[in-house]
Amino acid sequence: MQAHPLISVVIPVYRAENMLDELYRRLCAALETVSPQFEIVLVEDCGPDRSWDVIERLAAADPRVVGLQFSRNFGQHYGITAGLDHCRGDWVVVMDCDLQDAPEEIPRLYHKAQEGFDVVLALRGQRQDPLLKRATSWLYYRLFSYLADIEIDGDSGNFRIMSRTVVRNFTRMREQLRFFGGHVQWMGFPTTGIEVQHAQRMEGTSSYTFAKLWKLAMDTIIAYSDKPLRMAARLGLTMATGALLFGTYLLLRSWFQGSPIPGWSSLIVSLYFLGGLIIGILGILGVYLGKAFDETKKRPLYIVRRATPNTSVDPDCALPGGH
Incomplete structure (x- = not known):
């Protein structure tokens, strides 16, 4: 196992076979400016392409790359949970795999966190998404904030950096209905945000259909509000x-x-x-x-089918009482 990392980057992966090499290259270039001691945790959500093969190749070439593959498709927020369960860094970045979140912004997030914040959000000043997606996203966050009494900034996505204290407390929350942003906001640690560049998708379209977004919205509202x-x-x-x-x-x-x-x-x-x-x-x-x-039912949140050799997988970490 490589030396204890200063920064871990947790990325849920789904249908990203053609993006992972570019993502890895840009992540390494950005993280090296902060510290050579980092790790990249890629959680493959059992997609229909060959993303896992690419992850295995990257992990074999660079021990700082850690890979997990689910037994089936569990969903993005469960992928984030698995990555946070297994990451080891003092600071942890969560981002998407489609390169709309620019890896080059990670040093800015890290340096902002050193001013005394446990969470630094990456605020998308000019979102590069279709108008309909931006409108539905704005409506969802307004509705969620009203019903759950938790103020969520609609300009922020999953992209952020968090301290080890935040991650440790996040892994204690094992409810079945997962909403990463809501969990972090609920804990109430000192939080700020900086505006970052938001890019177009490198290729393809989002796997979130309207039906999936609707289900996610209903599940998260029910999970956080009566x-x-x-x-x-x-x-x-x-x-x-x-x-x-x-x-x-x-x-x-x-x-x-x-x-x-x-x-x-x-x-x-x-x-x-x-x-x-x-x-x-x-x-x-x-x-x-x-x-x-x-x-x-107390079922595990996710099931890991395979992991790269440099990963220490605790089979109980996904259970309600694990971690």
């Missing part, structure tokens, strides 16, 4: 109060003016509306109950 339940309760109470007041009005009207025959249309519309509202609220309760059921 506000939808409280909003449903308030809605029910408001409607009950409105129905009571309207019922009182009808009763008083019947006493003083007589009671006309009510229309069937309004009655049927009201029944369908209330029925749909009740079913919707029960659905919200069911989703929360299902997620609680998932947590009680």
